[in-house]
Amino acid sequence: MKIQVGESDFDPGAEISALHAGQPRVGAVASFVGLVRDLNEGDSVTTLTLEHYPAMTEKSLRAIVDEAGERWSILDATVIHRVGRLQPLDRIVFVGVASMHRGDAFAACEFIMDYLKTRAPFWKKEGTPQGERWVEARSSDETAAERWKG
Amino acid sequence: MKVKVLYFAKLREKFGIENEVIELPGERAYAAAIVDLLRKRGEPWSTELALDSGNRMAVNQTLAGIVTPVQDGDEIAIFPPVTGG
Numbered sequence: 001m002k003i004q005v006g007e008s009d010f011d012p013g014a015e016i017s018a019l020h021a022g023q024p025r026v027g028a029v030a031s032f033v034g035l036v037r038d039l040n041e042g043d044s045v046t047t048l049t050l051e052h053y054p055a056m057t058e059k060s061l062r063a064i065v066d067e068a069g070e071r072w073s074i075l076d077a078t079v080i081h082r083v084g085r086l087q088p089l090d091r092i093v094f095v096g097v098a099s100m101h102r103g104d105a106f107a108a109c110e111f112i113m114d115y116l117k118t119r120a121p122f123w124k125k126e127g128t129p130q131g132e133r134w135v136e137a138r139s140s141d142e143t144a145a146e147r148w149k150g
Numbered sequence: 151m152k153v154k155v156l157y158f159a160k161l162r163e164k165f166g167i168e169n170e171v172i173e174l175p176g177e178r179a180y181a182a183a184i185v186d187l188l189r190k191r192g193e194p195w196s197t198e199l200a201l202d203s204g205n206r207m208a209v210n211q212t213l214a215g216i217v218t219p220v221q222d223g224d225e226i227a228i229f230p231p232v233t234g235g
Contacts, residue, residue, distance in 0.1 A: 030168060034235055050234070051159055053227055056211035081234060093235050119213060121227070122234025123159035134160045135229030137204075 001077050003061045005052065007084040010094055014063040019076050019098040026075055030105035031096040032113050038088035040126060040135070047127035050083040050092070056121050058080070064115040068097070071111065071148075072104040079112065081122065111148055151177055155184060158229035161205065164194045173231035181207050182216035184226055204231055 002018075004010070012033050020026040036048045065077045080094040097114045099105040125137040156169040174183060185207075189199045199205065207214045208227040220226060 052234070053156070053158055053208070053211070054230070055225070056208055056227065059211050062211070083171045117235040118232065121158065121208070121229065121232055123230065124233045125159070134230070137233050141235075142163050 001065055002061070002079070003058050003065070004078075004080045005054075005057050005061070005083060007082060009082070009091060010080045011093070015078050015080065015094055015096055019078060019096050023075065023098065025100060026098045027100045028102040028105040029096060029098045030102065030109040031094065032109055033091055034093035034113075036086050036088050036090045036092055039077060040128075043087060043128045043130065045126045045128055046053040048086045048088075048090075048092075049125045049127070049132075050081075050086065051123045051125065052081075052083050053121035060120045061116065064112055067115070068108040068111050072099065072108040073101075074099045074104055074108050077108070077112070079116070081116070081120070083122070114141070114148060117141045122145055151175075151179070151220075153184065153220055153222070153224045153226050155188075156225065156227040158227065160230050161198055161228060164198050178219055178221050181209060181214055181218045181220050181226060184220065185216065185228070188228075191213060199228070203227060206231060 016029050016031050019029050033061055074097050076098040078096040081094050090122050094104050096104045097108045118141055152171050154172050155172050157165050162168055185199055189196050209218050210225055
């Protein structure tokens with residue numbers, strides 16, 4: 001498992017390759033890349049600043065990946081989340097999951113993203129022409145995470 | 151008992167501090183006791199920490215609720231709903 005939280009960018013292709021390099025049992029790698037959009041709530045966004053709770057962030061991401069590993073058969077996983085000041089077109093987050101078959105990789109990747117969005121301690125502040133504002137949590141994200149229960 | 155309380159994002163800005171040490175009577179308490187104490191400070195604490203504010207808590211870097219027990223030396227974080235990803 002690889003968990004990385006920091007300001008530096010990442011190479012999605014390299015991360016995907018690393019998830020199966022020298023691992024002949026891996027038959028599937030599913031991945032997700034989240035990007036900074038230039039539009040939110042109808043306003044143009046020029047900057048996105050990500051704050052986090054350093055002592056808790058990696059711990060919570062590790063717990064989310066562990067939980068995915070209890071639900072699906074996964075062979076390896078990578079979660080990278082950037083913090084600090086970003087701008088439209090920048091990559092924010094990478095989740096990659098390697099497994100024997102695609103079903104486990106797809107499901108675990110989506111689960112990790114849904115839980116990351118509702119449980120990992122990150123907060124976004126966006127800069128718009130009207131000034132800076134904290135991004136409000138979306139109930140649709142909570143609904144997406146809830147469907148994995150039960 | 152003394153606990154360290156951390157604030158993040160909008161709460162950190164509204165309160166103007168990142169963290170502080172708070173003293174509570176007794177050896178153990180529920181996390182709710184800390185929020186109750188802070189709310190009594192008046193504005194902006196009472197508004198930002200209102201019962202319906204939707205804020206979340208973590209005790210020792212794990213998501214917690216108002217009935218999570220806390221004890222001397224614990225690290226309590228109070229923050230708005232997370233918005234990463």
